[in-house]
Amino acid sequence: MTSRGWKQAWWVAKxxxxxxxxxxxxxxxxxxxxxxxxxxxxSGIGTRTVEDKIHTVVSDNMFLFFVPYLGxxxxxxxxxxxxxxxxxxxxxxxxxxxxxxxxxxxNRIFQMLITFVVNSxxxxxxxxxxxxxxxxxxxxQVLAFALLWIGYGVILNSFFIYWEFLVRGKVYFIFSMLGLxxxxxxxxxxxxxxxxxxxxxxxxxxxxGLLAPGMWIMILAGILMMxxxxxxxxxxxxxxxxx
Numbered sequence: 001m002t003s004r005g006w007k008q009a010w011w012v013a014k015x016x017x018x019x020x021x022x023x024x025x026x027x028x029x030x031x032x033x034x035x036x037x038x039x040x041x042x043s044g045i046g047t048r049t050v051e052d053k054i055h056t057v058v059s060d061n062m063f064l065f066f067v068p069y070l071g072x073x074x075x076x077x078x079x080x081x082x083x084x085x086x087x088x089x090x091x092x093x094x095x096x097x098x099x100x101x102x103x104x105x106x107n108r109i110f111q112m113l114i115t116f117v118v119n120s121x122x123x124x125x126x127x128x129x130x131x132x133x134x135x136x137x138x139x140x141q142v143l144a145f146a147l148l149w150i151g152y153g154v155i156l157n158s159f160f161i162y163w164e165f166l167v168r169g170k171v172y173f174i175f176s177m178l179g180l181x182x183x184x185x186x187x188x189x190x191x192x193x194x195x196x197x198x199x200x201x202x203x204x205x206x207x208x209g210l211l212a213p214g215m216w217i218m219i220l221a222g223i224l225m226m227x228x229x230x231x232x233x234x235x236x237x238x239x240x241x242x243x
Contacts, residue, residue: 039130071115138209141205145205163176
């Protein structure tokens with residue numbers, strides 16, 4: 001993409017986020033709320049045993065479900081995608097602008113990255129004070145823990161972006177529910193196997209810091225998944241019927 005295309009995508013992303021700037025209040029409040037809930041469930045994690053399967057399922061589900069939403073900006077469009085098919089309406093409007101399709105896609109990715117940065121600062125700051133501070137985490141260990149989970153969040157957001165651009169609101173809802181079912185099923189399986197995902201990521205980040213293999217694997221997986229989805233959406237975007 002040309003430098004002009006990058007500037008267009010960045011300008012559109014900033015314009016949309018500024019236009020809905022009051023919704024940042026609700027977005028940040030939701031992030032603080034989910035962080036407080038998640039932190040309360042995993043506080044004192046080092047003193048719990050993996051035999052507490054119900055607690056393990058709930059605490060793992062909290063992170064697996066809430067972290068991907070750090071990449072979401074709460075707006076009227078995100079709340080009404082099922083009733084109004086708002087994502088399809090947005091795409092129809094964008095297609096009428098004198099900008100290439102790839103710019104529209106980059107605009108969405110920029111929005112996701114900006115929202116991830118802002119929400120992650122609030123979310124993981126709360127998690128630090130509720131959980132990681134008691135585990136005597138250094139700054140590099142906190143960053144490793146945050147980046148590991150952000151990598152997971154980017155992977156999930158890749159699916160959301162794919163659905164936003166290529167399917168209708170009702171189909172998006174069905175896929176989202178299927179994704180939630182898969183997450184719940186995975187946490188139940190890991191609990192049955194006496195695995196604790198939160199405990200593992202806490203211990204792994206504390207042991208390795210920014211050299212944590214799991215952190216780098218999740219970051220690279222997130223980048224690769226986003227690149228794959230980008231290419232798939234770019235090929236199919238112009239062919240999608242928006243009528």
